[in-house]
Amino acid sequence: MKINRAVIIQCRLSSTRLPQKALKPLGGKPILSWVLESMKKVKADAYYVATDRESYPIINEICQKNGFMCFAGSLDDVLDRYCSLIKEIKPSIVIRATADNPFLFYEAAEDSVIEFENKNKGKGKCDYFTYSNLPHGSGIEVFSANSLLKAQSDTSSQYEKEHVGPALYNHKDSFVCLFEKPSKDYDYPNYRTTVDTYSDYLHAIMIDQYLSKKSFVPPYKACQIVEACESKVVQNPIVLIPSTDKGHGTGHLHRCLQIAISIPSFIYIPKDATLPGINIIIDEYMKMGLENWQVINELPQKDYPAIFVLDDFNTSSEIFEKLNCGKSIISIDEGGSIHEEIDYLLDIIPSFKIERKANFVDTGYIQKPKNVRSEKSDKISNILICIGGEDPSSFTIPCVKIFSEKFPESKITAVGSSINNSNLENN
Known part of the structure; x- marks a missing residue:
């Protein structure tokens, strides 16, 4: 079957800032599953996760549960990982997402692909397209597969090999790269939805908790994600x-x-x-x-x-x-x-x-008993000792000893979780 559109999500488990972030639980499933569910909403002929060989066994299991194929390639040269898969499946268009973005705007992703296709109609040409001004972590990139192959052969930059996109948009003399402002429905550049650090992870948990409490069902729509980001609970x-x-x-x-x-x-x-x-x-x-x-x-x-x-x-x-x-x-x-x-x-x-x-x-907020005695008595018959409820510093027994020596004729009642008969006998 001829493959026109291919969704390819990059993922590895050797991240350092937040180890194995793609596997972190979010709403009862790993973050990677959120990404796969979102990108399944984008129309394509093939759905792949491109990972490294060491991560493959674990990632492949998640892929199978979500209707994705899994491809193993280079660990550090992500551009080579993409290009190796491109040579194998021969797509025309590559839709790139990363595995640490559980709150992708999948509606904007579909719009991005349509824009890319429209700009390549007739005599038009576009090698790279993305919407700018989306929340950091909610966007995707669209590439010409042939342009990615050319970029790989042209670049020697380790940075470009790791981050893929710069291999094209850092060389605008060779590639037509477009960054366009999205519609107002997606234009929220000040929000952050990616999960790159532990703080990001806690932020993602709060976004999901807000939306799940409202009975929204993931993958969440862009308007729902924005609503969560604007809520007091999340902010x-x-x-x-x-x-x-x-x-x-x-x-x-x-x-x-x-x-x-x-x-x-x-x-x-x-x-x-x-x-x-x-x-x-x-x-x-x-x-x-x-x-x-x-x-x-x-x-x-x-x-x-x-x-x-x-x-x-x-x-x-x-x-x-x-x-x-x-x-x-x-x-x-x-x-x-x-x-x-x-x-x-x-x-x-x-x-x-x-x-x-x-x-x-x-x-004054501590209420005194209504029948409190106003006159003092020389004889004390009963003594109640209760220190701090649980008495974590074990003051109760020493107090019992002091009061029993001072008032030997009095009945002493001590209340405390750390008291037993042996304690009283020994003291």
Whole structure:
């Protein structure tokens, strides 16, 4: 069968900024699957993924599930990879996309091919065509297959061999290359939809979450992707950072998890968290609505424009430095040295002998019992000891000992998760 149009998507698994980014899960499937589904919407006679030999076994499996053929070629010389496939299948037109763009404007891609074909009618000539001003990561390129073969024979530039397109548009004396402004439906140059870094990946997750919550079905239309990019949820992502250290109790974690199941947000749980029972707690919140995508084990890079919410008890300067390029930093119950530099501070209960000015110091919101005694009694019959709920610093037992010595005739009731009979007997 004569092949006129061939969709060829380049993909490799040896990326360095975000390792194996094409396999990163997004909405329950790898990013590569998103690209293949989008490009299947573009009319063509052949659909291929061009990868390297080492990546081939894994990539081929995804291709088969999505109706694509898989071709293995050079790892670093992507231009040669394309040209080797061109020599094998002999298409007239090559439609190029990359495997790290899950939110392609497939309608604009089809329009691009039609424009390319129209410009080659009659005496017209066009070797390369693309729309400029699309979101970074939503566009494709259209080539004359013969022009790609000529460009390969002409160039010795490693950059051009790696990036393909420059082998033509850097040599406009030899090739007719057109960059045209798209219709207003696609003209959004300030948005970014590619997945090249970890921050891009988190951004892609938020785009998908916004659209899936609205019951849109992927591959998403251009207007839907634009709507997501313009939404407050995507433009102002929230990253919750609770304390996960042993000895700080689980209150910080519970508070952040409750926020996470209420609003779309990420919650940072480091791989080396030492808080006892942390996985059990997270599993319980999964049953209450927390989703897998929300739990991240790596902090975003400085270019991620997030609102960071710290509930870390004593945030280290190292963590703070990593977050200091975000949109805002909100801290809850902060006892560390960063209190002068954060944007918003909320004290749950101001620290004892606090050395800084707290933003909430009035404890009037803590309601006293209505039947509180107004007269003091010399005899204390009953003593209730409850310190911090979980008592992460194990103050309860020493307090029991002190009060039992001072009030030997009193009945002492101690409440705490770390108390057992042996503790009381030994103390």
